Amino acid sequence: MNFVWSTDELKPKTGSAGHDSVRGKKEEDKSGAGKGPAWAPKPVEAPPAAPPAAPPKPFSEPRPVSNAQPVARPSPALLAKPIEESAPVSNLKPDVQGPPVAAPEPSLEHPGVAGDGERAPQGQDSKFAHPRTIKVEALPNNEDEKQRLNQAFVWADFHPTGFYAGARQVLKVKVSGVRDNGPQPEILVGTPNLIDPARPFEDMRSSLVPSGPLGNGDHDVANDMDGIVYIRYVYGRDQQVPPPVSVTLEGDGVQPMPLFRQGVTTDQEWLEMLRETKVPFAEHAGERVILTGLKAKALEFAEGGQKQEELLNTYKNIIAAQDAISGLRPDAQDARDRPSPLRPMVVQTNMNIYANSWSWRAAIGQNYVNDIWWQPTLQRSWKIWHELGHHRQHMQTWSWNALTEVTVNIYSLAARRLVPEIPSSETEHATVEEWNQAKAYLNRAPQFKDYDRADLLVMLVMFEQLRVVFGDEFYHELHRRSRAEPIFYERDADKKHHFMTLAANITGHNLTPFFETWGLWPEERTAEEMGRQPYQMGWDFSKQPVFGGQ
Template sequence: MQPNGLVLMKSNCVPVSLQDTPNVCSGNKQDAIVIWPKEEYAGRNELRYVNLDGGGQDVLDGLVPEEMAITRRTEAILALKSGQDSKGFYRAKRQAIWPEVWNKGPRKADKIVLESPDLRQWNISITEVYANCPGTKPGSSRIRCELNNENKGFYAWSKITLALGATSSSRIVLPLIQTSYVKDAGSTDTSIFPQPRAITVHAAPVAEQERARLRRQMKWADFQPTGFYLNPETSLTITASGIDTNRLKPEILVGTPALVHPDRRDEQMPAQLEASKPLKNGANTISSRLGGIIYIRYVKQAGQSRRPIAVSLGNTAQPFPLFRQGVTTDNQWKAMLRATKVPFAEQSGEHVIITGLAADAKIHAEKGQEQQALLSTYTDIIGAQDKKVFDDAYVFTKLVMLEQVRVAFGGDRFYHEMHKRSRSGPIQAADANVKHYFMTLAAQIAGKNLSGYFTKWGLKPEPRTLEEMSKYPLPTRDYTTVPVYGGR
C-alpha cells in the first residue's frame, strides 16, 4: 500500500529578475519527501554590481535550467513574479525587489516558503520589509517569507528593500527559492523497499548503564532503526503488543542525526531526536513538528530480562533506504537509493548504524561498493579495542589480572598466602598444571568461584579446573572491573 505523506512542491521559475521587465513563470516540480523546511534552488539570477563611474554591465542571467522545468504533479501550482526598482545596484544605495506569489491550484498549499540564501555573503542587508513577508524584518540575515494554508487563487506581494555594502564583486548570484508543501499527497513507491512495517523489537541495555558498565567515554545507542521516515506535522498510528508492566516503556524517537544539510553542504543540521509519549498496548498516535527518521527505543535495566514486543507502523510512515546486514542485498540497496524521495539513507550492522545522505550513498553503490563488506569493516574497527591478545600485551596489562585479585582479596596478604601454600605444595612441571594450580589456589584463598573471572581474562580453565572452583560460591561482583594502578 502506498502511504500518504508530506509532498514538497517547488516552483520551476526564476524568482528575482533584476531587470526592467519582470519575469512571470508558473508550474511545479514534484520532488522528494524531505526534511521541513527544505530549500530548493529554482534557477538563478545574476545581480551586476555597477560602479559609481558608470562602468559595468547592468543585467542578469535569468534562465531556468531545463531540468527545473519538468512538471511531475499539479497538486498546488505556484507562480512567482518579481520586479525591481532599477537595473543597477550601486554600493551604499538602496533598491527594492517586489516578489509576487500566486497559488493557481487546484489544491491548497499547506505552507509556502519564499527565501534567499544568507545575504551577508554579499554584504547585502535588509533595510525595510513591507506587506506580506512574515518571518523577515529589517536586519534579518536572509529573506524568508512563510505563508500558511493558502487556497487556490491566493495572491500576495511584498516589498523588500536591500542595501549593498562594500564589495569587490562585480556579479552577485542571488537566488530566491519558492517552496510549497502539500500534505497527504502521494509519495514513495513502497514496493521497492523490503523493510517490514511490523517489527519485533528486543530490549537493549540502558545506554548510560551500559556505558558505565563498560567504562567507556561514549554511549552505545539504545534505540533501533526502522527504515521509515515521518513527514513533518503528520500523524502516525503505531500498534504495539507485548508491552509489560515495567516502568521503562518503549517509545518512538523521531529526528535526524547531525549531518550536513542535504542541499547546502556548508551547513550543519542539528542533532535532534524527539521522544514520543511511552507506548501502550494497542493503538498509539504520534506526530512531530519537524519530522525525521523513526527509531524505536525499548530498554532493560542491568540484570533484567524482558520479552520482545511487536510494533507496527502505520501507512503514513515513509520508507527510505535501509541496508540490514545479512538481510538486504546490494541490488535491493541500489534500487532503494534510485527510488527514494527521502534525502537520507542508513546501514545497520552489528553495533553500528551509519546514517548519511542518500545521494552520496548512491554514488558509492553505483560504483560497486559492497555494503556487507563495508559493515563488516566497521564491526572490525569497533571490535579492535575490545579484542585482547594478552600474550602480546604490554607487561603492565598482563599484570592487571594479578593486581585485581590482590586488590579484591586482601591486598598483599593474598599473595603472601599464595606463596606460602605454593612452597608447601607439589612442584607443577607442565604449563597446564601450573595454570590449573594457580586458578584453583586463588579460588580457594578468595573463597569464591573465579571461573568467570579467569575465563574473561583468557586463561581458558579446563573442565577439571572449573569443577574444582565450583565448590565455592559465585561472586556478587565482576572482579574484572576492579580499578588498579590508580584507576577509578
C-alpha cells in the first residue's frame, strides 16, 4: 500500500503566532489619524516609591566588549564563524532535572552509523509511519524572507522527509506535478552542524548538499556522504505560489528514520521508531520548529515520559512570543509584518560547543541537550531563547556592533515573560542582581559611564526600561518601521543615531536625558533631531526598576 503524506499538515495554524506575551496589552491605533506615532503613548507615570533596598554589591569596573564582528546579512554559502556563546563558569543556576527515569548515558560510538560506503541495517519499515511519497508544499525562498523581515539569519526553506541517505549510494527519486517554467524541487542531504556520532567532537561532514533541480520523471541522485534527507521546493518573491509537487524516495539508497510530525505522530509511534531504528539520528517536524539530534538522546527523554506535542507546543509559544515582540501578526495588513512560514532548526551539535547561532539553526552542544528535548528545561531555557533571538536582530539598521549580545535578549525576555510563575532564581538572566548592577552603573559620575563598554546584561536593562515604560508597542513599532524602511548602515554611529531618533519619534518624547544618563552620548545631530519632540518625561526613566527589582 502506497501511503502519501503532505507537508501542509505542518503549516502554522491561524493565530499560532503574533499574540502578545504580556498581559495588559494596549490596543493599537489602526485609524492612521494624526501625524504622531502609530500608537499614542499614554502619560508616563513614575514608578511608586519603594522602601529602601539592600545596598547592591559593589559594581566592578566595566569590562570592554570584545571586538565583535558584525552580523551583516551572512550568505549561507559563506560559512563564516557563527555567533558563539561561552559556557557559564560561575553563578550557575540549578538546572531542571532530566526525565525521572533516565536511561544510562549512551555511548556516542554507534555501530550502525553509515559511512565509508556502508549502509546501516534498518529495522522493520512497518514501524515508520511516514511513507516514501511526499506531497511537498512550496515555501518562499529563505533569502527573500530574511530581507522581508530584516532578520540576521535565514531559516529552513526545506521540509524534513524522515529518511536517511547512506554514503556513496544512489538515491532514486520520482517527481511529478512540476509545472512548465515553474520552480523545481531538489534533494538536500545533511543537517547543518549536526554532531557526528562516531566523532563526537566534530560535526557530520554533509550539510545541505543539493542535488540540483529535479523535473518531472525518474532521477538517480548520486550521494557521496551520508546524512538526513530534506526536500527544498521554493519560489521567489516575484513568483506566484506554485502548486504542490509529489516526490517519491525509492530504493534502498535511503532508509526511514524516526520523524515526529506534529499533529500526526503519536508518542507510542515515536517510541517504537526510536527503539527500532539503526539510524543514529531522530528529528521532529513541528509547526514552528525542526529539532534534530541523536536518536539515543531522543529515546532517553521519550522513555522518561516527555510528551512530544507538549515539547513542540512550547517551542511554538517561544517562537510566537518572539514574533509578537517583533511586531509580527498573522492578520497584519502589510505583508512585511506577518510571521514567516519558514521554521528555524534546533540542532544537537558537537561536544566542543556550548551554544551558538547561525544560518538555519540554533546549535546546542552535546553536553546541554536537556534544553532541546526536555520541556521542563526548555520552558526556562535562556540558552534556547537567546540563540533563537539572534536570528531576529536588525543588525544593519538599529543594532550596532556592541549590541550583538544585547538586543538579542529583547527576544529572550519576550519568551521569559511566557512563564512569570518561574522565579528568576531558576533562570539564567533577568535577575534582581542584574538590576542592582545596573543601578550601581547608573549611579556613577558621567565621566565614568560608557554604555558600549558596560556589562552586557547591564546594557540590556536600558532596552527593558523602554519596554516597561512605553509598553510592548514600542518594540512592535520599532520593528515595523525598521522593516518598512530597511536603510542599511555601515557605521555604528549611524546605527546609534537611527535608533535614538527613531525611539524619540515613536514615543513622542525627547529622550536625550535618558540616553545621556546611560552613557550613550548622542551626537549633535542626534540631540537636535530628538529635541524636536517635547520634553515631557516628567521623571527619570532610567530609575524604572526591571527584573523584579526595586
